[in-house]
Amino acid sequence: MKYISILMVLGAFFLASCAQQNKAQVGAGGGAVAGALVGQAIGHNTQATLIGAAVGTMLGYIIGNEMDKYDREQLNHVYERGVSNQPTAWVNPDTGNEYRVVPKPAYTDPETQRVCRQAEIEAVIDGKREKTYTIACRDENGRWQLQR
Structure with a gap:
């Protein structure tokens, strides 16, 4: 019973800190708590609880990271094929977040000699409209990497 109390406190901590984390981190935290609860329920000992927490963390991270990948893939597509100064928009089907990227x-960065591209991004996330400017450059594998 004491393990369940500890896990409930940890769960509350993870949920309280979700606002500043990305979806992969949130998924890892939630997965750790759920995995620990399942491990304790099945094995009734500390080892089972820790194994459950580890497995839950890994699965939660993977699921949360996949949710982020949709938006990163869309943004990468805009950097790769987007027509300059023409907006591209999408809505994430899982989160409902809206994006508009111009x-x-x-251009070639004079310091790194890498091909780079700036973009203006407008997003509506949880009902809040935000606007930012980013720069992405191609890495040695030809993938776009955000610089800022």
Whole structure:
């Protein structure tokens, strides 16, 4: 019973800190708590609880990370194929978050000699409209990596 109390406190901690975390971190936290509860229920000992927490953390991270990947893939597509100064928009089917991205022309960074591209991003996340400017550059594998 004492393990369940500890896990409930940990669960509350993870839920309280979700606002500043990405979806993969939130998934890992929730998975750890759920996995620990299942491990304790099945094995009735500390080892089973720890194994359950570890497995739950891994599965929760993978699920949360996959949710983030949709938006990253869409943004990567805009950097790769988006017409300069023409907006591209999408709505994440899982979160309902809305994005509108206007890419700028590609250029070669004089310091790194990498191809880069700036973009203006407008997002509506949890009902709040936000606007930011990003720069992405191609890495050595040809993938776009956000610089800022």
